[in-house]
Amino acid sequence: GIQVEQSPPDLILQEGANSTLRCNFSDSVNNLQWFHQNPWGQLINLFYIPSGTKQNGRLSATTVATERYSLLYISSSQTTDSGVYFCAADSGGYQKVTFGTGTKLQVIP
Amino acid sequence: DTGVSQDPRHKITKRGQNVTFRCDPISEHNRLYWYRQTLGQGPEFLTYFQNEAQLEKSRLLSDRFSAERPKGSFSTLEIQRTEQGDSAMYLCASSQGTGGYNEQFFGPGTRLTVL
Numbered sequence: 001g002i003q004v005e006q007s008p009p010d011l012i013l014q015e016g017a018n019s020t021l022r023c024n025f026s027d028s029v030n031n032l033q034w035f036h037q038n039p040w041g042q043l044i045n046l047f048y049i050p051s052g053t054k055q056n057g058r059l060s061a062t063t064v065a066t067e068r069y070s071l072l073y074i075s076s077s078q079t080t081d082s083g084v085y086f087c088a089a090d091s092g093g094y095q096k097v098t099f100g101t102g103t104k105l106q107v108i109p
Numbered sequence: 110d111t112g113v114s115q116d117p118r119h120k121i122t123k124r125g126q127n128v129t130f131r132c133d134p135i136s137e138h139n140r141l142y143w144y145r146q147t148l149g150q151g152p153e154f155l156t157y158f159q160n161e162a163q164l165e166k167s168r169l170l171s172d173r174f175s176a177e178r179p180k181g182s183f184s185t186l187e188i189q190r191t192e193q194g195d196s197a198m199y200l201c202a203s204s205q206g207t208g209g210y211n212e213q214f215f216g217p218g219t220r221l222t223v224l
Contacts, residue, residue, distance in 0.1 A: 031211040041198055043152075043215040086151050090211065096165055097142070097213065099151030 002027045002091045006100035013077050013107050021072040021103045023087035030091055032063055034072050037084045037102070046072070046085075077107045111135075113216035115201050121222045122191055129187045130219045134203030141184050142213060143176055144200040145169065152200055158184060159206065191223045 003026035013019055025032070034046040047054050047061040049070065054061055058077075063070040074081055084102045114133045122128050134141050139160055144152035155174070157165040160181035170176075173191075178184040188195055198220050202213040 030209050033212060035215075041146075041200075041218050041220070043200070043202075045212070045214060048212040088151075088213075096154050096157070096167070097211075098154070099144075101151050 001096055002029070002089055002098050004087060004089050004098050004100040006085075006087060006103050008103060009101065011103055011105045013105065015077060015079060015107055015109050017077050017107075018073070018075045019077060019105070021074070021085055021105075023070040023072070023089075023100055025068050025070075025087075025089045027091045028068070029063075029065065029089045031097070032070055032087065032089045034061055034070070035086045035088065036081075037086060039083065043086070074105075077105075079107045079109060081105060082107050113201055113203055113214055115199075115216040115219050117219055118217060119220050119222075121224065123224050124191060124193060126191055127187065127189045128191060128221065129185055130199055130201075130221075132184045132186070132201030132203075132216060134183070134201070135214055138203035138205055138214075139181070140204045140206035140211070140213075141178055142202040142204075143184070143186050144202065146198040146200060146218075147196075155186075188221075191221075193223050196221055196223045 005024045032050045035043045049063045051065045058075045060073045088099045090097045116131045141158040143155040146152040158178040173189045198218045200218045201216045204213045
């Protein structure tokens with residue numbers, strides 16, 4: 001099945017800083033999502049982005065399907081952005097979704 | 110749209126007992142997924158339903174695990190003869206599954222602790 005790798009594994013930011021999280025995948029993808037997992041374990045949908053670029057407030061994401069990576073940008077970070085960010089992908093036809101190991105983000109005041 | 114719900118939210122059991130979890134997907138979502146997440150890891154796929162048909166099972170799903178989705182609505186995940194290694198967060202997700210579009214929405218999870 002598809003392999004999904006995320007980097008960096010851990011990230012500490014000062015409030016107000018910008019950051020870029022990366023997701024590499026081993027095969028062409030039919031579906032790709034970014035999630036934020038809050039301290040209570042709830043996975044919150046950020047972007048559904050198998051290709052192209054999307055923006056939602058301070059967050060944006062870009063997937064370059066031909067080069068097999070996706071980026072999540074967080075601008076002007078806030079302490080509420082803290083948590084674990086996951087990307088998840090499937091290669092279609094075969095509906096198993098594979099999650100990366102996540103990036104743990106801590107935003108300090 | 111009430112989102113995906115799961116019950117119970119927490120379950121503590123003794124080793125060897127059976128447990129059953131329930132997931133109610135977003136209404137009209139055809140696809141339903143079960144995942145398991147242990148500390149410090151991403152969710153791992155367990156099984157997937159298209160309507161009432163179970164189409165895919167991970168090899169993580171041992172013979173002690175069984176999942177059903179009668180009538181293509183809610184789903185149950187049962188673990189028989191629980192072991193301490195079964196302690197984890199069990200997550201359910203649903204998606205419309207129309208064509209190639211497969212955006213998944215997750216429930217809050219059931220946290221299982223096996224003593």
